[in-house]
Amino acid sequence: MNRFPRAVAAEFAKLTTTRMWWILALVLFGYITLLAGGLGALFGGLQSGAIDPSSGGAGGGQGGPPIDNLPPLIYSFAASVGYVFPVLLGALATTGEFRHQTLTPTFLANPKRGGVLGAKTVTLFVAGAVFGVVGLAASLGIGALVMSAFGVDPLLGDSETWALVGRLILAMALWGTIGVGLGVLVPSQVASIVIVLAFTQFVEPLLRFASMFTEATAGMGKFLPGAASDALVGASFFTLTSPTGSTLDWWQGGLVLLAYAIVATIGGYFVSWKRDVT
Amino acid sequence: MPTGAVIEFTNITKTFGHVNAVNDLSFTVEPGRVTGFLGPNGAGKTTTLRMLLGLVAPTSGTATFGGIRYRDLPQPLSTVGAALEAASFHPGRTARNHLGIYAIAAGLPAERVTDVLRKVGLADYADRRVGGYSLGMRQRLGLAYAMIGDPGVLVLDEPINGLDPKGIKWIRGFLRDMAAEGRTVLVSSHLLSEVQQSVDEVVIIAKGSLAHRGTLASLDTDTAPQVIVDGPDRDALSDALTAAGVTFSIGRTGLLAAEPDPARIGHIAFSAGVEISVLHRQKSGLEDSFLALVGGGDSL
Numbered sequence: 117m118n119r120f121p122r123a124v125a126a127e128f129a130k131l132t133t134t135r136m137w138w139i140l141a142l143v144l145f146g147y148i149t150l151l152a153g154g155l156g157a158l159f160g161g162l163q164s165g166a167i168d169p170s171s172g173g174a175g176g177g178q179g180g181p182p183i184d185n186l187p188p189l190i191y192s193f194a195a196s197v198g199y200v201f202p203v204l205l206g207a208l209a210t211t212g213e214f215r216h217q218t219l220t221p222t223f224l225a226n227p228k229r230g231g232v233l234g235a236k237t238v239t240l241f242v243a244g245a246v247f248g249v250v251g252l253a254a255s256l257g258i259g260a261l262v263m264s265a266f267g268v269d270p271l272l273g274d275s276e277t278w279a280l281v282g283r284l285i286l287a288m289a290l291w292g293t294i295g296v297g298l299g300v301l302v303p304s305q306v307a308s309i310v311i312v313l314a315f316t317q318f319v320e321p322l323l324r325f326a327s328m329f330t331e332a333t334a335g336m337g338k339f340l341p342g343a344a345s346d347a348l349v350g351a352s353f354f355t356l357t358s359p360t361g362s363t364l365d366w367w368q369g370g371l372v373l374l375a376y377a378i379v380a381t382i383g384g385y386f387v388s389w390k391r392d393v394t
Numbered sequence: 395m396p397t398g399a400v401i402e403f404t405n406i407t408k409t410f411g412h413v414n415a416v417n418d419l420s421f422t423v424e425p426g427r428v429t430g431f432l433g434p435n436g437a438g439k440t441t442t443l444r445m446l447l448g449l450v451a452p453t454s455g456t457a458t459f460g461g462i463r464y465r466d467l468p469q470p471l472s473t474v475g476a477a478l479e480a481a482s483f484h485p486g487r488t489a490r491n492h493l494g495i496y497a498i499a500a501g502l503p504a505e506r507v508t509d510v511l512r513k514v515g516l517a518d519y520a521d522r523r524v525g526g527y528s529l530g531m532r533q534r535l536g537l538a539y540a541m542i543g544d545p546g547v548l549v550l551d552e553p554i555n556g557l558d559p560k561g562i563k564w565i566r567g568f569l570r571d572m573a574a575e576g577r578t579v580l581v582s583s584h585l586l587s588e589v590q591q592s593v594d595e596v597v598i599i600a601k602g603s604l605a606h607r608g609t610l611a612s613l614d615t616d617t618a619p620q621v622i623v624d625g626p627d628r629d630a631l632s633d634a635l636t637a638a639g640v641t642f643s644i645g646r647t648g649l650l651a652a653e654p655d656p657a658r659i660g661h662i663a664f665s666a667g668v669e670i671s672v673l674h675r676q677k678s679g680l681e682d683s684f685l686a687l688v689g690g691g692d693s694l
Contacts, residue, residue, distance in 0.1 A: 126499035
């Protein structure tokens with residue numbers, strides 16, 4: 117076997133020999149199950165009339181918003197909410213090398229540092245895709261079950277649904293590689309985690325919301341990573357609540373995400389990866 | 395049997411900001427012997443070893459194994475084994491998995507992991523998470539990593555730190571065996587006494603520069619050897635020495651005679667009929683020359 121395939125195999129072994137990956141996968145599954153199941157039941161119930169809108173306080177007795185095409189929105193939760201998990205996995209896997217000083221044995225076994233970083237990127241791309249499947253098991257698996265229970269067609273025979281599944285897995289895979297990029301850019305594990313959580317849960321949603329108010333900023337807002345990801349997946353609750361917000365085409369969204377990953381990883385290579393290991 | 399390569403440092407220099415951590419260092423390390431790389435803490439030992447292994451980029455100069463830089467070695471782990479610090483592990487990973495990862499990366503067969511774990515005495519703990527290991531066990535795991543490719547060259551940074559007396563005895567035998575098999579063994583330490591029993595050659599650095607290079611015995615030459623002698627009747631002993639023309643000073647543990655040969659002192663006392671209770675050569679000539687070379691005992 118050549119050096120690069122061996123490096124990829126070693127990175128896979130690193131990822132699977134600690135508990136982190138399945139703990140994160142488990143939390144991802146639980147979280148998305150709750151969201152997709154809960155909201156699937158709520159909107160499914162409203163749509164099918166099983167829940168009487170006038171009895172609830174929400175919407176001031178106006179009734180729920182008319183949602184056509186509910187299933188893709190429920191399914192997209194796996195990425196629109198779950199994307200933080202592959203980023204975290206990538207960032208933890210990368211910053212852990214600095215934190216536990218495992219860069220030393222890593223670079224002794226394979227002194228081609230660029231190759232090691234490339235192998236890590238490939239590995240986290242696949243791991244992100246696996247997280248995409250885990251997220252879909254919750255959003256599509258549980259979501260479809262709940263919606264059918266309320267008589268909403270889960271559109272499982274629709275080819276558009278399966279195209280969304282494919283794009284969602286690609287988006288999650290790209291998020292895994294963005295995590296690697298962030299990890300080399302900010303090798304401090306604590307700082308990396310804080311940035312992931314603060315940016316994905318607070319800063320970006322706020323920026324996306326704020327950018328919608330003028331046309332010029334809306335043009336920029338669609339290039340934010342979360343917005344690009346939603347564009348790639350093709351549906352999200354966030355875009356639903358901002359019908360005026362312009363979005364990218366799915367393939368443009370994918371390219372924007374890829375650009376984030378490449379820029380962060382190459383930047384991080386120079387910031388930390390090729391530096392002295394002391 | 396793997397054969398050792400010659401390690402060669404040529405004018406290697408490392409500057410951190412304005413500080414010269416390592417300054418124009420040149421020396422070679424030969425196979426078949428154990429070479430002690432000595433100096434006080436902060437002398438630049440670790441930085442020098444990390445430059446040798448391609449982990450730290452030298453400001454200038456080169457370090458090679460048989461003329462090849464570490465990063466250009468086709469099979470690095472099968473050429474050079476290195477143990478640098480006792481903490482390069484993910485605490486949540488088992489020893490077997492830890493070594494397995496690097497065996498995969500280096501394209502080594504999985505049996506090597508079991509072999510080296512047995513070799514360093516960790517076979518019974520192989521499937522425990524490293525987080526629960528003692529410092530001594532971590533040192534052994536570090537050595538297992540160094541041995542995984544059965545390399546001809548071993549580079550070990552302070553391998554004796556944190557070992558218990560049994561472990562120290564074990565590693566001394568281990569180093570001797572490795573050199574006897576024809577491997578190149580370079581071992582750093584800040585204490586000469588720690589490696590004195592295992593090394594053939596010494597390279598001593600102080601403040602980033604070469605202070606001494608030679609055999610272990612070469613350290614012994616500069617100090618004038620003395621003999622300590624004592625007896626129940628010190629006055630009679632003093633008279634006998636004076637009569638024989640041996641100069642001496644009176645120390646806490648006896649008379650310190652300026653005479654290299656204990657047999658001659660013993661003969662003087664015997665001829666004068668003076669009973670003696672202590673007669674031996676003054677020890678620690680090596681440690682004294684070591685401390686003199688590295689600029690006093692400021693690291694201790």
